[in-house]
Amino acid sequence: MTEAARKVAQQAEERLDEVAKNVRERFDRVTEGRLTDKAKNGTSADRAGQGRNEARRREQGGPEH
Numbered sequence: 001m002t003e004a005a006r007k008v009a010q011q012a013e014e015r016l017d018e019v020a021k022n023v024r025e026r027f028d029r030v031t032e033g034r035l036t037d038k039a040k041n042g043t044s045a046d047r048a049g050q051g052r053n054e055a056r057r058r059e060q061g062g063p064e065h
Contacts, residue, residue: 001009
């Protein structure tokens, strides 16, 4: 690869890194960290996550609904 091609590739990589950073920041602002918080807390909006949460509540003697 020529020096010019390396330089173009490096610039493209840097731009893509910046775009990815901006997308992550905007996504976090839009979701206000809700998805990250759910993942950290072990909860999920999917059916499997709901089933696990219901089973956990039943085991702890809490209401099912």
